[in-house]
Amino acid sequence: MSTSIATETQQQQQKQQDSNPTLKLRGHDNLNAQGQEEYRYSHLLPVFTADTYPPLTPFEHVDPGARALSHSDPRAFLGNATSVVEITPNLGTEVRGVNLRDLDSEGRDQLALEVARRGLMVFRDQQDFIDAGPDFYLQWGRHFGRLHIHPTSGHPQNYPELHLVYRDANSTFNFERSDSITSTSWHSDVSYERQPPGLTTFFLLSSPSTGGDTLFTSQVSTLKKLSPQFIAFLKTLKAVHSGVEQADFSRSGRRGATVRREPVEHIHPLVRKHPVTGEEALYVNRQFTKRIVGLKREESNTLLNFLYDHIDKSGDLQARLKWAPYTVALWDNRVTAHSAIVDYGESKERRHGARITPQAERPVPALDGLSLDD
Template identity: 80%
Template sequence: MSTTETATQPGQTALRVVNGHAAEETYKYAHLLPHFSPDKYPPLTPFEHIDPGLRALNHPDPRAFLKGAESVIELTPNLGTQVRGIRLTDLDSDGRDQLALEVARRGLMVFRDQSDFIDQGPQAYLEWGRHFGRLHIHPTSGHPKDCPQVHLVYKDANSTFNFEIQDSITTTLWHSDVSYELQPPGLTTFFLLSQPTTGGDTLFASQVSTLKKLSPSFVAFLRTLSAVHSGVDQANFSRSGKRGGIVRREPVEHIHPVVRRHPVTGEEALYVNRQFTRRILGLKREESDAILKFLYDHIDKSSDMQARVKWEPGTVVLWDNRVTAHSATVDYGDSKERRHGARITPQAERPIPAGDGLVLPN
């Protein structure tokens, strides 16, 4: 018997061809398809963030949660660890604290065979995410109905609810999620509910390693700089009728250090990204543009500082937005297959300047 699934518009059914005959079946994750509520939200307010990784520093064995794993493999020397044989659903509070510390240290962790975690549903996602920080509600993206704290990405043969730039020769767009917020995300959890047969990989870059590649005198200069991160273009993209056409919270701009310090590991990381960083304060426009272009190109081209996650069913990926950048790879469009992902996005602290003398405006 031969069976083939074809993509459909977001809805309750998918079309399958079984022995040459069309048949409809219920999509397992139809309850998690993108919903664009018209709800409006007030501006986010500051809050005190206590990183759970700090608690793990005092644990006699901060990597105890990995005991019993079938395999723990470093994807690259500088970034990323792949784990098999550990069930995320089995981690208690101490285990989650240790996980947060390990993600901070490695930047990226890929857990295979986590279908039980994925199949728990939205309320379990929220309980998981709240351990790591206050959950972010994205101002423009789709979310499961009645669960705005879960950010969705979605593309199939007929629809796309991703932030896609059509007039570019590449779909690669390095960024750190919603870096325009006053308190951007820290540890982030992401998984695919449906994926193309091939393609749709996610790229990651270590912003700790990209910074270390620069000369000490240049890094010293970068530590004195701050930059504006803006959500205006993203909001305007939705207001133009793309994605879902919804802006739930008015866009904001905030000033962050160009080099930030991680509150748990103490590591310094480059903190600019092509999607949201707009200008460096205190410099002439041409000076700011030249430095940012250099840094963006450095991030783009540093393949020795990057890792590539190839998705397989049941994969859950966690990364630390404070010390990594990432990009989707939209290379599967011709296949007409569905790619449906969910992100749990806890906010962290306001970025801490690596330069002791850098003072950010209130």
């Protein structure tokens, strides 16, 4: 599909707002010379080009969090914070008073380590960061790894490395289904890649007045809840993660009908070890994990469904992020899973987010010597 999708989407939104002036985007609209509202982040609306890309090639990832281990104070980047609050005991920290845009290389290393340890960090009042623009986003993300180009999602014009989520009154360009009784879909981003993401940065450019929260869960904690004997068994297993369903979803005409890179499947351990913290985490998700290698279909389905159910129901291990203007969230995809909450559809408001997604290492098995071959 052509880049005209972005223009059509913008025109639809303008008509909607003209007809209903109560639908304001919280703090994110300006007036043009004619006194009309124009969307402040229209340059970051999703486009779907005909560009295609070759398969991803392996690369050596050097985790910046590892460098912070040798710092005399690995949490020095929080020194000027006015508030540092743990969202839950085992997952998530909310910070005020730290300007992410001002962090130097050492501060970014420390940030990577803290995100790895806490799983999720939420920084409020980050207008400087969000308004810095897409060139800054790329420079920021490259500090943490090779930037991933999503095979099917929309991106801003000329910036394919920026993954966008987008939903408004007229359309959705998200990987979501309307034939389910719930919008909750736990996943770790693009886990089907050979080298899935590590530290991820995400923020909303426009959000509904209420709803549209994001759920997170600690996969370190979900693993620890299981019995030692069962964990020992899980460590011997590996599973196939597949991007085929996501590609087929787009090929069916939804989400921009674009597939830029042919879908892949890769084998990852069911339990992985974080290369910096050494923590072990459950590494399966309902969205992309398809089968356990070496088990018969019924055995694989039974075990995976048990683990998915465990993840779904572990409310005591989860954190809920309520978005506010100029909030930036960072999480470690190696030790967390997350789900958007699509509960704002009746309001017909826009939810527009951008994700900066650096890839990390190939998942390290928690069991030494476990081969990731078929």
